[in-house]
Amino acid sequence: MAVQTVASTTDSAAANSVDLGPAAALSCRECGHRVPLGPVFACEECFGPLEIAYDFSAHDTEELRKRIEAGPANIWRYAPLLPVPADVATKPNLNPGWTKLVQADNLARELGVDAGKLFVKDDSGNPTHSFKDRVVAQAIEAARAFGFTTLSCSSTGNLAGAVGAAAARAGFRSCVFIPHDLEQGKVVMAAVYGGELVGIEGNYDDVNRFCSELIGDPAGEGWGFVNVNLRPYYAEGSKTLAYEICEQLGWRLPDQLVIPIASGSQLTKIDKGLRELIGLGLVEDRPYKIFGAQAEGCSPVSTAYKAGHDVVRPQKPDTIAKSLAIGNPADGPYVLDIARRTGGAVEDVDDGRIVEAIKLLARTEGIFAETAGGVTVGVTRKLLESGALDPSLTTVVLNTGDGLKTLDAVAGTGLTATIRPSLESFREAGLV
Amino acid sequence: MAVQTVASTTDSAAANSVDLGPAAALSCRECGHRVPLGPVFACEECFGPLEIAYDFSAHDTEELRKRIEAGPANIWRYAPLLPVPADVATKPNLNPGWTKLVQADNLARELGVDAGKLFVKDDSGNPTHSFKDRVVAQAIEAARAFGFTTLSCSSTGNLAGAVGAAAARAGFRSCVFIPHDLEQGKVVMAAVYGGELVGIEGNYDDVNRFCSELIGDPAGEGWGFVNVNLRPYYAEGSKTLAYEICEQLGWRLPDQLVIPIASGSQLTKIDKGLRELIGLGLVEDRPYKIFGAQAEGCSPVSTAYKAGHDVVRPQKPDTIAKSLAIGNPADGPYVLDIARRTGGAVEDVDDGRIVEAIKLLARTEGIFAETAGGVTVGVTRKLLESGALDPSLTTVVLNTGDGLKTLDAVAGTGLTATIRPSLESFREAGLV
Structure with missing residues (x-):
């Protein structure tokens, strides 16, 4: 690993003069060692991953809630909780986020979930139609600062x-x-x-x-x-999914979340975001369960979960869910820990069920998901069938991308009939 | 034309019991003849197109403004001005709209427009990534009512x-x-x-x-x-573009708008929406200019405009801008009228400039537009060059669709270099 990837308390002192809002330092996820903010990602002591440590002490709960609610319809409404300067919304940025939380009653009916309890957080509405806009937006602000x-x-x-x-x-x-x-x-x-x-x-x-x-x-x-x-900053963007879900539910934690796993970073940061909201008093402190979703053709975390292991053994990916095809997920062990700690699980589905799930979501809710959305919806179905997900509880399923980017996955979908331009031909086709 | 396409004052009386909010009747755009609300689109007197006549008399300006601002982040914030029932937001619908109005300072710089004056209304953020979601959402509510x-x-x-x-x-x-x-x-x-x-x-x-x-x-x-x-209801959805643009500008009319022309319906309804806002006192009554944009390969309205004609002669379309390729645009004469009345113009660009404009918008603002967006940006450039558009005035350019749907148009775009995975190869490529 190259020298400047590792922070040292002394030579990064200059970098700490940067203004990244409430971000106070970088802290090692493994050993807790703190270093000043800088473009580094691995701990100098133990090579563990660095993440942002915040100082939220200045926040009054009700003032913060009002400030957020009066903010822009994008992730910068949560600027006080992100590693960005306070005036971030005035800088040129794609301003992603505040995507729809869709109450999916049609899908709920098909899956046997109680009416009003199933939601799809649809991140295909982002500027480039995937959740990546959220994380890149943070990285941009860090890049400016450095x-x-x-x-x-x-x-x-x-x-x-x-x-x-x-x-x-x-x-x-x-x-x-x-x-x-x-x-x-x-x-x-x-x-x-x-x-x-x-x-x-x-x-x-x-x-x-x-x-x-x-x-x-x-x-x-x-x-x-x-x-x-820029990974420590970049990764924080996923917290905004947690913030938005809770605010869109009326400042309430969901009971169950189904989240896709690629590197595992998104899932761990959503958990971090939920815990921050609890700590800040913005939501009531109640239990929630986090479920991780993988494709069978790239299921290192699911395999470890089922085997009861703490260690994730790398796999060679072979699945249509390319955006999740990371065979050696960096945050795999943290995902296992979160699934177990919250009482959730990690599950996987094969490519056939991924395609079925993409079509199911499209025909019930009019949402055309990327293969990663097929994975979460497919896993949701599987977890309901096995009883791991409770159909009477508020459940949020993530769709992190857009079907237009993975058209090949549903290429078999086509015309239901071909007719001549006449009423006779139309009647013959039995379409009336 | 089949019988039930034409409304009669007597046999549609039953249909008038439907609740479509402020929609009071259908009115002929040509002769003004009024008929009750129903699934009809052509006048029984003159076969002119029917459009919605509203009763907005109950609205107090400041109350209405507050009600809109407190509404949902989608088109239903304008429910009091649309042919939909008051409780529309509670019905299952894709809830399109409230898309970004992007202050396009990078694009402005390239085009020679004053800083802070150029905006792109980016409708690629809609649920299925085109402005069509707006109009279909209205049609759905009319379909329910009928x-x-x-x-x-x-x-x-x-x-x-x-x-x-x-x-x-x-x-x-x-x-x-x-x-x-x-x-x-x-x-x-x-x-x-x-x-x-x-x-x-x-x-x-x-x-x-x-x-x-x-x-x-x-x-x-x-x-x-x-x-x-359902066309009279459907078409009204385009008014929401006018409402959103003005509200996003701080309840202010833009000075200049550049709008694509397919059938011409969108342009005429945006004009209708702007006039409604003036009538309701929600914006100050000031002049605005509407500019229509076509592809050279399908430019019947632009051709008529330049020739000084009131009549639009049909053309056989031949352009990459397929979503605008209507050779015989139904609302063409109305578009001519609006462009002339407001002091705007109608212009067209060839396919080469459409592709250039798609790339220009992408590399300046990070917005990947459909070919229709290439048409409006290309026409904007051309109108600035000719002096028809004033670079010192607030100008809004519409992007009505998503580049992911017309990838073929920019298929020539590709890798800037191919290298071996080594620093030496990287240096040789001159990328540092």
């Missing part, structure tokens, strides 16, 4: 578009690395924003290895890799 | 998905007619919602002719064709 001029990432899809779009609007140069043989459609979705889009001769692992090298090299100076050296 | 059980339309793209999705959520059967040889991607986007999707052996004109036949036949009983027998 004086970076180029935004970068490795990606095979959603993240490339999110970084390209956000960088364009915010006035950063972007340089995104992808495997050189990515499908043309995905290349277009990322390339249209006009940043550098570099194909690497190799697979996704090769792309990642190259990015790690670049961070440690003078050539990477001034570069913010949103999910590497 | 007791229809099947929702239908002819379509070649955006509308098919919007109807399929909205019908699924609202609990209607849907049956959408499309040319049988539509691209597979577009078929999938419409089919995924699980309604009937019928391919007609013929072109789009054949599909339309067949739908007109079906409306006049017993086989079409109980069917609401969103853009035919």
